[in-house]
Amino acid sequence: MISQEDLYKYLLNENWKEILDFLYSERENIKNDTLLTFASNTFVSEFLQKVEKYSINQNDILEHLITLNILHHGRFYILTNDQHTKLTVEIAKRKPIEEAYNYAKNYPEDDFCKQIISDFNLLQMKKGVSHEKNKEKKVSLSIEIYNRLFELINNQADTSTYFSGPRFINTVRFFSPYFPTYPQYIEKRNEEGKSTSRKIFYYDILKDLDENISLQVIRRILEITKPFENHKVEYIEHLLNGQPLQKVKNSEQIEDNVSAGPVVFISYSWDNEEHKDWVLKLANRLSDDGVEVILDRFYLRPGANLQYFVENNLGRAHRVIIIFTPNYKLKADKRTGGVGYEYSIMNVELYNNMTKNEKFIPLLRKGNMSESIPTFMQQFIHIDVTKDENVENSYNDLIREIYNEPEIKLPKIGKKPNL
Template identity: 60%
Template structure:
């Protein structure tokens, strides 16, 4: 048990590490005791106020700040919104550019965070170049569409419709804000020995954008051109519309570019549990889902943090298989489970009201025994009864493909009353 007086004694001596340990170890007592909760809030405010005055050479301070943010994201201690903002900004100020950028993305609208994100993206462009990638999701007659579009934007005698290099790239930057500006892009093309002819590099840019951004850029250009070349714009729009994919009868063969990507997070409880998870992953693969499972990819010497961060970001959905051992490791932030859970908690914190990514599965124990407190607010799929597995699996596969079993009917019209 901890007393209010002890908290204030630690506070007076600025024993920050001890106070942070107390917030974690005595979280339930602090939550349920009004006096302790008040003392904890006093520590929260005082710590952040004094932190802002500490010299950046005090390397231990960043350790305390990061521990505080983990407590918050892990649901062990809830900071006020204002103090959370102060905490993130203070970490951003003290971290080197790459790590500062990771934290800045938590508050992208704050001025200092905007500045760090912009600097980091400029650094990446300078060091690595903007990575354009060839896409697989193009209309069959994309070359015809592009040639028609370029013909309309290539009339140098018409300033309303002519798209110079800077104007074209500025249009792209409306939807891809960290795309290099015109001077940066041309310099990069020259370094790479690639053509700076407008028709060629416009084409390369559009092909290298994500499908969503490319569509927005093309539609924006067509919107600008329409008042001046309505008939020709309509021809392009009709070609695009004619090439929409035709729905196929079930079962549908899914192209690689449209397969849902699912990351599975679980603990290695025992051989039986590992086999159950592997069987689940194999079954999902057979049903057209690209599964990321550690046992498929990780080999001795591989970097676990790199594997987790890279693939959690890549995944469309994340399946967490909860057992008592998973909860124990998640709460202690132990091993791979602890690392995965810390990253996923940040995602959930940012989207508490609309979790569209994480699918909780209860495999063993009760919800209280197996699911960390913060995650208990989300509806889980119960797979504890093996005899009912197919029903549970059906719920899971429908959720991944966003094909609910029960759909709300179309709202009809008001009936006539006699």
């Protein structure tokens, strides 16, 4: 670990990057070590004092300022109100007027911020656009953008990118100060009988916010997480900017095997090698027919987080194929293993789709309905794939269901005949 003496050497030599790295990497030690806490406070004060002498065109200084801002909003190193005001002003000085305004409006009583706000409004008037009518490009919060955003901020093992409920709402309140606090919001959700699942209420918040504020919240989250998940953030930024997926550069990313067709999650039990092979062949055939298949064997490696995989991908899928066998029912009923966890997560949507199921496709592979299908799921019509000799007919029913192309379609009602 870097000592207090090393920190002061960095400070003397104005090695700002090294000290910022220290504030992040040693965040827990700083909280528990009085000397390191004092040294860190000294660094922040000195940095914010000396930053005024640097040219506003010095890009590395702007990067350091933004990094310190990220550390503050990520609650890795908390600045005082005066320090954060100073930091915000210094960032605003180095940003184009449109971006500077977004920082300045957080401290409208500061003299410099007042000037930026005034200059920004004057610029809008010259363009013939009043400030009230001036909004950023409308956010189209597509399901894909939101799912990618939630995946980015849902890794609990990574404290740098994970957004708990309070952290997410605090980010919202940064741009909308009168938005309810986390306890107030959850209490309100409970009173209204709405879900308090983070994935659901984060989406509701972004969808219900003013479009301009929603975009600012998303971009702030991306700004905070970019140093840690640069490629994922860049991908979301491309989508927000309306750029086609095929134009996104993936040279350094994990290649995305994303099709324009439906996304299907397959839930099944690892009964034996024969059954696993049958499921794998089904997944490959669906892929050949334009379906993006989410199958555990395609993605999971030893040491992977199964719960994280299930939570994120079940929500991303348009349809869920459940392959029933006696062993599947046993695990689902007892809530054991991966099947038990998947079925627990699916239960919420199963109840929501009780009267009109448009997501889950039950397949009966082994046994009969009573011994292979959990009781609640028995009310849904299933596709029988127990007989291999009828596999083509069964597959035809399945692929038509996935693409919502039924073989027998509702006829159009014609005109009354002349009688």
